[in-house]
Amino acid sequence: MEAVVVKNLTKTYGKEKTLAVDNVSFSVQKGELFGLIGPDGAGKSSIFRILTTLLLPDSGAASVDGFDIVQDFKKIRNTVGYMPGKFSLYQDLTIEENLHFFATVFGTTIEENYHLIKDIYVQIEPFKKRRAGKLSGGMKQKLALCCALIHKPTTLFLDEPTTGVDPVSRKEFWEMLRRLKEQDITIIVSTPYMDEASLCDRIALIQGGKILSIDTPQNIVQAFPDRLFAVKANEMYPLLKTLESFPARLNSYAFGEYAHITLESAEGVSELEKYLTAQKLSGIDIKAIEATIEDSFIKLLN
Numbered sequence: 001m002e003a004v005v006v007k008n009l010t011k012t013y014g015k016e017k018t019l020a021v022d023n024v025s026f027s028v029q030k031g032e033l034f035g036l037i038g039p040d041g042a043g044k045s046s047i048f049r050i051l052t053t054l055l056l057p058d059s060g061a062a063s064v065d066g067f068d069i070v071q072d073f074k075k076i077r078n079t080v081g082y083m084p085g086k087f088s089l090y091q092d093l094t095i096e097e098n099l100h101f102f103a104t105v106f107g108t109t110i111e112e113n114y115h116l117i118k119d120i121y122v123q124i125e126p127f128k129k130r131r132a133g134k135l136s137g138g139m140k141q142k143l144a145l146c147c148a149l150i151h152k153p154t155t156l157f158l159d160e161p162t163t164g165v166d167p168v169s170r171k172e173f174w175e176m177l178r179r180l181k182e183q184d185i186t187i188i189v190s191t192p193y194m195d196e197a198s199l200c201d202r203i204a205l206i207q208g209g210k211i212l213s214i215d216t217p218q219n220i221v222q223a224f225p226d227r228l229f230a231v232k233a234n235e236m237y238p239l240l241k242t243l244e245s246f247p248a249r250l251n252s253y254a255f256g257e258y259a260h261i262t263l264e265s266a267e268g269v270s271e272l273e274k275y276l277t278a279q280k281l282s283g284i285d286i287k288a289i290e291a292t293i294e295d296s297f298i299k300l301l302n
């Protein structure tokens with residue numbers, strides 16, 4: 001069953017008609033963990049705000065749990081959970097007070113749905129008398145997730161929940177999402193971190209308001225069409241410049257401590273080594289590698 005259906009959504013802002021969402025369509029199955037993956041300004045927050053009924057699209061249609069985002073906006077507001085990109089809880093209220101506030105607004109109690117938040121709440125409970133404004137990034141994020149869950153939403157929208165959070169808390173956060181999925185909650189999460197994409201059931205890669213690809217992370221990397229190599233040399237900048245002029249090159253770019261280069265066929269690699277040596281590069285190491293989501297994203301952008 002489809003929990004979220006999005007059809008040809010378009011959104012522009014202001015007199016200049018800045019195009020933020022460009023004819024976007026996708027659907028999310030009930031109980032799915034679906035990721036919107038893209039850099040800053042790709043249009044992720046605009047899509048989230050439209051689906052949570054905080055913003056009207058210019059055109060197109062969407063529904064959440066069968067409810068139309070325009071006609072049935074009140075029903076959607078009562079049934080979904082939303083964690084916006086910016087910390088939006090009451091900074092002057094304590095952890096406990098924020099949670100109590102959100103439960104009350106939705107006509108429920110903390111006790112009624114405690115099972116949903118227990119795993120997360122126990123981690124911040126020792127600080128429950130502390131004001132939200134005085135919490136660390138990871139703790140704020142856990143509190144925001146508890147507040148988004150306390151009314152037992154059918155669908156949870158998490159807008160860049162791990163931005164600015166340390167790597168350990170990021171990992172913990174994704175483990176929490178996996179556990180929530182087991183409770184039959186549909187989760188739509190956005191992130192600019194490509195490494196988080198592989199933790200979703202399916203992902204939509206988005207850039208400039210347009211969806212470039214929608215599939216499972218495994219299928220997206222398997223569909224990578226070129227031969228990909230990781231190349232290292234003693235100096236990165238001359239290496240990148242030299243790769244740019246290699247005749248059999250399709251594309252090349254920095255990737256951590258390596259440069260990645262794509263070639264049409266694996267044969268080109270012996271030529272590549274000779275070419276780099278002839279250009280006086282030293283410490284050369286070339287290895288064939290499998291594409292990551294980030295490589296696939298770069299390929300789709302070209």
Ligand SMILES: Nc1ncnc2c1ncn2[C@@H]1O[C@H](COP(=O)(O)OP(=O)(O)OP(=O)(O)O)[C@@H](O)[C@H]1O
Nearest residue numbers: 013014018019020039040041042043044045046047
């Ligand atoms: N209120 C607004 N007025 C004008 N332009 C806006 C407004 N909100 C967003 N935009 C523009 O729309 C585009 C998409 O922004 P959006 O916030 O949806 O992207 P995003 O993927 O969530 O990125 P970010 O993580 O930076 O918020 C960007 O070019 C942004 O500058």
